[in-house]
Amino acid sequence: MVMIHHITLGNTSEERRKALFPLIRSGVITLGGYKKAGIYGLLSCASGRQMKVAHRIFFSDEQEAVRAGYRPCGHCLPRQHKLWKAGLPWMEEGCGTFKISNMQEPVNLLPADGEVYFYPAFFSAGEQDILFETLVTSIAWKQEPVWIMGREIMQPRLTAWYGDRGKSYSYTGITMHPQEWTPALLEIKARVTAVTGHTFNSALLNFYRDGNDSMGWHQDNEKELGANPVIASLSLGVERNFLLKHAKDKNLREKILLTPGSLLLMKGTTQHHWYHSIPKTTKVTTGRINITFRTIVG
Numbered sequence: 607m608v609m610i611h612h613i614t615l616g617n618t619s620e621e622r623r624k625a626l627f628p629l630i631r632s633g634v635i636t637l638g639g640y641k642k643a644g645i646y647g648l649l650s651c652a653s654g655r656q657m658k659v660a661h662r663i664f665f666s667d668e669q670e671a672v673r674a675g676y677r678p679c680g681h682c683l684p685r686q687h688k689l690w691k692a693g694l695p696w697m698e699e700g701c702g703t704f705k706i707s708n709m710q711e712p713v714n715l716l717p718a719d720g721e722v723y724f725y726p727a728f729f730s731a732g733e734q735d736i737l738f739e740t741l742v743t744s745i746a747w748k749q750e751p752v753w754i755m756g757r758e759i760m761q762p763r764l765t766a767w768y769g770d771r772g773k774s775y776s777y778t779g780i781t782m783h784p785q786e787w788t789p790a791l792l793e794i795k796a797r798v799t800a801v802t803g804h805t806f807n808s809a810l811l812n813f814y815r816d817g818n819d820s821m822g823w824h825q826d827n828e829k830e831l832g833a834n835p836v837i838a839s840l841s842l843g844v845e846r847n848f849l850l851k852h853a854k855d856k857n858l859r860e861k862i863l864l865t866p867g868s869l870l871l872m873k874g875t876t877q878h879h880w881y882h883s884i885p886k887t888t889k890v891t892t893g894r895i896n897i898t899f900r901t902i903v904g
């Protein structure tokens with residue numbers, strides 16, 4: 607039994623946030639509950655955010671919440687809520703639904719000439735919410751210019767560069783010096799290494815403020831990245847499409863929906879044969895943060 611009362615995690619909201627993050631990260635906590643009404647739901651549930659701290663409880667899993675007499679939330683667990691209302695059992699046998707369940711080795715999404723792997727639930731909904739908020743406020747975001755055909759043009763997104771000391775990097779005419787890793791970035795990097803088996807010494811961060819921000823077609827083939835770059839790309843915030851097109855064979859195109867909390871791993875010869883982009887979209891009015899972990903060689 608875990609059943610953590612939110613109020614017991616610290617005296618200030620900052621203290622409680624700090625205590626809560628590792629519990630969510632490690633999967634000790636996967637669901638939240640409203641003590642006054644006996645309702646449990648997802649950590650990302652909008653109605654779950656409004657309650658007073660004193661009324662919030664956390665559970666390790668669904669069985670625990672149900673055993674404690676809680677019932678599913680109608681907003682974030684509509685399927686379970688409907689069954690509960692009808693007096694029917696709503697839990698699936700051996701329910702691990704809310705645990706990170708798809709960490710098994712993913713399959714290569716490219717048909718040829720490279721390797722792209724997608725981990726949809728790399729971070730849970732609750733973890734990704736906390737990480738997004740943390741990074742919006744703690745990263746030194748800037749809108750940087752780039753030089754294209756002799757003209758200085760502002761990038762259609764905000765960027766930031768973090769990494770081990772002394773690793774600088776040039777990118778379409780600008781040289782970036784990394785900032786020192788923040789605690790949140792180090793935690794994320796450790797998890798990426800644990801799951802993918804790859805180490806990284808730097809990260810380029812992109813903040814797409816809304817659907818009007820984008821990234822044009824490119825290859826991450828700068829010589830600082832080595833012959834066959836390994837790039838692990840984490841998505842937080844609103845989902846955006848990621849497009850891939852083969853450099854020679856115009857019939858080869860891929861589209862991957864980068865959902866919140868997902869990780870995309872590009873490796874092998876991908877950067878030699880494929881271009882990728884994040885196109886503009888009128889459908890998106892909120893922000894997305896992307897972290898691409900890289901290794902600068904030499």
Ligand SMILES: O=C(O)CCC(=O)C(=O)O
Pocket residue numbers: 810812821826839848864882884896898
């Ligand atoms: O935002 C993304 O997912 C892609 C970022 C990217 O391609 C890059 O930073 O090189």
Ligand SMILES: [Fe+2]
Pocket residue numbers: 824825826882
């Ligand atoms: Fe890229």
